[in-house]
Amino acid sequence: MEGEPTLRLRVFDLNCWAIRYLSKRRQERVRLIGDTLRREGFDLVLLQEVWSEQDYSDLKVKLAGCYPFSHYFRSGVIGSGLCVFSRFPILDTLLYQYSLNGYPYMLQHGDWFGGKSVGLVIMKISGIIFNVYITHLHAEYCRDKDAYLPHRLVQAWELAQFIRHTSKAADVVLLGGDLNMHPEDVGIRLLRGWTGLRDAFAEATRFEGCKNGCTLVPDNCFTDKSELLPFPLGIRIDYILYKAISSFTVKCEELKTTTGPAPGMDIPFSDHEAVMATLHIQRQGQPVGATLGTADLALADVVTEARTEVGVGLRAARRQRYSSGRMAVLALLLLLLQAVAALGTLAGLGAEQPFPKLSFCLLAFLALGVLALATGLHLFHTMEVKMLHGTEDQMWMALRALQERPSEG
């Protein structure tokens, strides 16, 4: 079967950092990205952080000639930021919004407003069915004390589950995006172990670009140098992952990253480096085996580790649910107390009005404000508890399945 025809697919992945009013030299960079994509003629382009629909429309017009097919995934307040451009027809799409994605009150970390999701586009190229996934997980703002780790792990788990459940009819699965996790992080190991996806960087025959495949590097003029101090070479958080499901093999012939400034320009495309993979897909005589028995043990360890972290998040969320609920009850009690006092005064029980009117009103409004806020927080953390608990349960079910597998074989 070695003589079977092969398909070569060139994939481009980039976190564009195109936040209207906030990202530096945004329009100039989006133009530059569009020009490069048109000139280079990739087969498939996966972009994240295209937050403005206008930027997407501009790119769509510019790229209509070489990438006639495209899709923008709408979600959240300002969108998912995810879009796909393709040389081949897009047959179908589906969006899955992660159940947890940070906190709406953490305005300085705008992740909640982005409605983080995973987008799926289905394509058929030379008779091969491709399930292409694009995603962007919650950012890591502080590696030492990462308050968002449980949320990011829930996202990694939901991403893995979504890929597993929707890719059963696919021949080849591709995932591109900014996963906001280092290659050895538990979330990446969970995702790779649970889906069987392989890392294009680790598998590439040829590599060219930033050392260790890093995609957030000090050489990029837009990166925050202080954040990268513990990592002098930079970090790798943008990935192209792949696997063949049915009787195909996928190999990564070449992987490239940009290295700061775009070729022949003085500025980079973005604060992230682009990842470019050339994949080589060939039909094989027999299906490639699924995850092996020996790998199951390692996978069970990863799931256990992830489940522990989710449990830590669950306990924190329960504490926050409790304290916001207690705050709401206290505010309600204060309001009731004030109402009783006011009614007492009206009924002429007290000879004179006991409090200055202004302070009394201010206090009532304050109590009302605290009540509203604390109730909102309580509802939010209740949802958070539900989702963390649900994920913990699902992971437990996965562990049981993993442990039972050898005895079945």
Added chain:
Amino acid sequence: MEGEPTLRLRVFDLNCWAIRYLSKRRQERVRLIGDTLRREGFDLVLLQEVWSEQDYSDLKVKLAGCYPFSHYFRSGVIGSGLCVFSRFPILDTLLYQYSLNGYPYMLQHGDWFGGKSVGLVIMKISGIIFNVYITHLHAEYCRDKDAYLPHRLVQAWELAQFIRHTSKAADVVLLGGDLNMHPEDVGIRLLRGWTGLRDAFAEATRFEGCKNGCTLVPDNCFTDKSELLPFPLGIRIDYILYKAISSFTVKCEELKTTTGPAPGMDIPFSDHEAVMATLHIQRQGQPVGATLGTADLALADVVTEARTEVGVGLRAARRQRYSSGRMAVLALLLLLLQAVAALGTLAGLGAEQPFPKLSFCLLAFLALGVLALATGLHLFHTMEVKMLHGTEDQMWMALRALQERPSEG
């Protein structure tokens, strides 16, 4: 192949109306449901509106003997209300939360707090892979002027897409739940047309129960009689739908509904009637064909109709987004004006204080409250616009695919 072994599966579906503190005689009814399920020994039980996790745990304990496998889907503030009990092992689960589900400020219609979702459980029975879906769509509070129709249509669409994308490896697909739609409604036609699911009531060889298979009937002592005035026989909104995907056929041998009071009791299980189907699954020599070309035209009409309704919802959501945004801007302006006036007084520009202190403070607090509320509403309706717009786009893509199909063939 007529001689192939067959599988007979008995399925029970019920909206349990088990809202803590609100549903009448809840604990008594949950006990009754548990007793009946234990006595009758179904193969698969799909329950909705089990809002209290305690009720689920009680049922789980009671049913451990005859239904050793179960799953509760957590989501939203008070849960999804969805749970499954099964005689056969549950291999895997996945939850998909609908992107739209009413409005948090419609407290009297609590749907938003329920986190409406579709749950998937995967089972293997006698070597046949079952994808079982359970769901509960947004309620219809006023049929003549149904403000939630666009949201329910988005849910029906997402449900159909989720089923299509996750059932590729299944042999048999089952869907049970309270769809809150009459059999001829556009959402049901969309769901059935787009997935190819068949209605157990329409296909049943034998039927026994309420006339027309109604599941919300005046004979039930818990139903609101005034709501059912236009429908003297009741309405049918709870369904069991099914289809075979690979080389199997599914037939509905018998369909039953309860008819008000539970057998031998003075009260019904719930305000809804239970739906019980006996399905007959047989292996066939060749795969059953997918949707036919002639059906595509009718399906295109349904998708067009649904898309029009989603468009109506999109325009309404855009109006609400605009008016809440305008309100927020006005409140902000008022606050700024007050700040200027207060600063002016402090700086001694005005000879005397121009307003009574109390009214001034009250006005400021009012403006602040309106600003917070209007901003929240604006964010919410922005998300609503995004999701309606995204669904409209997806439906357009589906229409294009439907129209292109004949030319491909």
